[in-house]
Structures are given as structure tokens and as C-alpha cells.
Amino acid sequence: MARLIYLFFLSFLCFAHIAKAQEKWERESRIPASLVPAKAKQFLDSISGKSKLKWFREESLADTSFEAKFTFHKRRYSVEFSKYGIIEDVEVYMEWEQLSESLRKSIEQVFQQNCLRFKVEKLQVQYSGSHSALIRLFTDNQLATNLERHYEIIVKCTQKGSIDLFEYLFDDQIKSYKASKIVFKNSSHLEY
Amino acid sequence: MLAQPEYRVGALPAVNLNVKLKKDWSINSRIESRQQFENGIHGVVSNREYDYLLTDVSLQVARKIGLNGRVGGGYLLRFGSGELAHRFIQQYAFVQKKSGYRMAHRLMTDQTISNIEDLELRFRYRFTIEVPFSGESVDPGEFYFKGSNEFVNSIQTGVYDLENRFVPLIGYETRRKFKVETGIDYRVDGFFNQSTRHSYWYSLNFFFEI
Numbered sequence: 001m002a003r004l005i006y007l008f009f010l011s012f013l014c015f016a017h018i019a020k021a022q023e024k025w026e027r028e029s030r031i032p033a034s035l036v037p038a039k040a041k042q043f044l045d046s047i048s049g050k051s052k053l054k055w056f057r058e059e060s061l062a063d064t065s066f067e068a069k070f071t072f073h074k075r076r077y078s079v080e081f082s083k084y085g086i087i088e089d090v091e092v093y094m095e096w097e098q099l100s101e102s103l104r105k106s107i108e109q110v111f112q113q114n115c116l117r118f119k120v121e122k123l124q125v126q127y128s129g130s131h132s133a134l135i136r137l138f139t140d141n142q143l144a145t146n147l148e149r150h151y152e153i154i155v156k157c158t159q160k161g162s163i164d165l166f167e168y169l170f171d172d173q174i175k176s177y178k179a180s181k182i183v184f185k186n187s188s189h190l191e192y
Numbered sequence: 193m194l195a196q197p198e199y200r201v202g203a204l205p206a207v208n209l210n211v212k213l214k215k216d217w218s219i220n221s222r223i224e225s226r227q228q229f230e231n232g233i234h235g236v237v238s239n240r241e242y243d244y245l246l247t248d249v250s251l252q253v254a255r256k257i258g259l260n261g262r263v264g265g266g267y268l269l270r271f272g273s274g275e276l277a278h279r280f281i282q283q284y285a286f287v288q289k290k291s292g293y294r295m296a297h298r299l300m301t302d303q304t305i306s307n308i309e310d311l312e313l314r315f316r317y318r319f320t321i322e323v324p325f326s327g328e329s330v331d332p333g334e335f336y337f338k339g340s341n342e343f344v345n346s347i348q349t350g351v352y353d354l355e356n357r358f359v360p361l362i363g364y365e366t367r368r369k370f371k372v373e374t375g376i377d378y379r380v381d382g383f384f385n386q387s388t389r390h391s392y393w394y395s396l397n398f399f400f401e402i
Contacts, residue, residue, distance in 0.1 A: 027327070027331035027332060027333055027334065028327040028329070056327060056328075162216065163258050165259065184260065184287075185330070186210070186369065187294070187296065188218075188220060188401065189208070189322075189338070189363070189371055189373065189397070190294065190320045190322060190338070191220075191254075191262060191285040191287070191296060192208060192222060192252070
């Protein structure tokens with residue numbers, strides 16, 4: 001009896017396994033600085049006063065990129081580079097209350113339209129632009145005028161019958177935005 | 193004088209299948225067998241003989257509650273060594289994502305009726321942590337550590353017992369999101385009736401997701 005149940009179960013699983021073969025693949029792994037492109041390391045070397053530097057490599061079927069995470073002037077930063085070490089953007093973590101009141105009001109209007117209730121979980125300001133403009137964020141501690149700015153916000157959103165996390169990406173003037181639902185990684189091996 | 197503790201050594205292979213349904217519902221089914229390779233009393237006697245003990249087949253239906261919680265209920269059928277047991281399960285679990293690891297808490301109650309034993313009621317709490325070997329979270333093609341500690345309170349014919357389960361495992365997630373875990377499932381029970389028993393099970397878990 002036990003053997004029969006096992007055989008049935010295993011044959012069912014084999015079929016399910018084949019059916020799932022077309023999943024997309026992404027992987028983030030911590031790497032030593034020796035595996036980071038020289039240009040990316042040079043950018044980080046030019047930032048004095050940083051601490052807790054960690055390097056990550058993000059791989060997908062289409063591309064590879066590198067990310068440096070560190071603390072600078074008590075704020076957490078994340079800098080993303082292409083696989084050749086070309087800087088792509090700088091992200092800084094901020095508290096919701098650190099945004100100006102007018103910006104918060106504009107953003108909250110969007111959340112109020114889309115959610116019955118909401119709570120901001122995480123805020124990152126993204127800066128993109130030229131290498132020299134981005135390095136001034138750390139050397140002169142000021143914003144260059146030619147930097148492009150976006151706001152990435154993780155928000156807990158209650159809608160009819162469900163509570164989900166969404167990632168919103170707003171442009172500088174909060175005139176347009178993209179929203180995507182965050183899908184949690186499977187956790188059945190932690191629950192059963 | 194305290195009695196010498198009993199011990200058991202064996203294996204607990206298990207296959208777990210989780211099926212996602214529409215509107216936050218899911219079904220989890222599991223089959224697990226228990227096989228004993230050795231048992232005895234520490235320092236007194238040991239018996240090295242293979243013994244197939246039992247097989248559990250279970251099915252649970254669950255629904256996502258809130259952002260990261262899940263409530264479920266189901267049925268488990270246990271058979272082996274002349275025993276046929278029926279267990280009814282209710283559980284609530286929630287998972288927290290932290291920077292670099294995940295934690296899960298599970299509260300469970302179950303009621304077991306059997307052809308050879310009296311009704312047994314249990315209340316269980318399990319804490320689990322998952323730590324990737326690399327990066328912020330476990331991605332396909334990566335290894336991870338999973339450790340859990342569970343307290344199983346039971347009452348049967350008016351007698352209370354507490355069992356503790358400590359399970360450190362090494363896991364691997366394939367690129368097709370199939371997981372395999374292996375390690376030791378250590379259990380100690382009989383705290384309160386002077387018949388302490390230590391169980392060391394070699395654990396091998398397979399998880400499939402549809």
C-alpha cells in the first residue's frame with residue numbers, strides 16, 4: 001500500500017517538474033571585491049568615509065550586473081554597475097518623513113486612489129546621470145543639477161479582500177509612475 | 193534513581209507538494225515515512241535491526257491571511273506496524289523577510305484518533321530560520337541553511353508530555369524551484385514521566401511547487 005502511494009506521488013511530481021521548466025532565472029550572490037570590475041571598484045575607492053561595504057553580483061539569463069551596498073554619513077546606499085563596471089544609478093534609503101511635505105502629499109494621493117489603506121514600508125531615492133554628477137553626491141555631498149531623480153517606494157496596500165506589497169517608481173515631479181505587485185518567494189518549506 | 197534514557201536512530205524521508213490555487217488558496221500534500229535502524233537504552237542495550245515504523249500521508253488546504261500569514265487545516269493518515277491513525281490538523285504560519293534571512297513561526301493544533309491508542313491532543317509552536325549561503329535571499333541554484341526548533345505539547349488520557357524537536361538542515365534550490373534538504377531531525381520527549389527518549393532521524397526532504 002505504502003509503495004503504491006509513493007509511486008503515484010512520484011510520477012505526479014515528475015510531470016509537474018517538467019511543466020515548470022520554462023521559469024525565468026535570476027540570482028544574487030555576495031562576491032569578494034576581487035571579482036568586481038576595476039571601474040566599479042575605482043568609483044567606490046573615490047568615496048572616503050564609507051563603511052560596511054558589501055559587493056553583490058546579480059545574474060539573469062539576459063545580463064549580469066554588480067551592486068555595492070554600504071553606509072555613508074549614516075545613510076545606506078546602493079550603487080549599481082553594468083557588467084563592465086559602468087555606473088548605472090545610486091540609490092539612497094530614506095525615511096518617509098524625510099521627504100518634503102509637498103512630495104509626500106502628491107505621492108499619498110496616488111496611494112489613496114489605489115488602496116483602501118496603505119503604509120509606506122521602504123523609500124529609496126534613485127539618482128542617475130553622468131559618472132561625474134553621481135560622484136558629486138559623495139564628494140561634494142550635494143545634488144548636481146543634471147541628475148535624474150526617481151522615488152522607489154515599497155507600500156503595503158489593502159485592497160478589496162487582499163493585502164499586498166507594491167513597488168512604486170515615481171518620476172521626479174510625481175507626474176507618472178509604475179506600480180508592480182511584489183510576489184513573495186515561495187515559503188512552503190518554512191510553513192509545513 | 194533516574195532511568196537511563198532510550199534512544200532511536202533512523203531516517204525520515206519526505207516528499208512535499210504545494211499547489212497554488214486562485215485567490216490566495218493553496219493545497220499542500222506530504223508523504224513521509226519513518227524507518228528505524230537502531231534503538232536501545234543509552235549505555236545498557238542496543239538493537240541494530242531495520243524496522244519500518246510508519247508512513248504519514250497528509251493533505252492541507254490553506255489560505256493567505258494578511259500580508260505574510262497563512263491559515264490552514266487538513267487531515268493526516270498514518271499507517272504502519274498494525275496502527276491506523278487519523279489526525280486532524282489546524283495551523284497558522286507567518287513568514288518574515290529580513291535583510292539576509294527569513295523567519296517563520298507556526299502555531300499548530302492537532303487531534304489524533306487511532307485503532308490502538310486513546311485520543312491525543314497536541315499544541316505545537318515552531319520557529320524556523322532560513323539563511324542563504326550567498327546573497328540576500330535564496331535564489332535558484334543556491335544552497336541555504338534551514339534550522340528549526342519546535343515545542344510539541346501533548347495530552348493523552350490525562351497525561352501531559354513535552355517534546356522538543358531541533359532540526360538543522362542544508363538545502364538546495366534548483367533552477368526549476370525544486371528544493372531538497374538534508375540533515376538531522378533530533379527529538380527528545382518524555383520530559384515529565386521519567387522515560388526520556390532521544391530520537392535521531394536522518395532527514396531528507398523534497399519540495400515541489402506547482
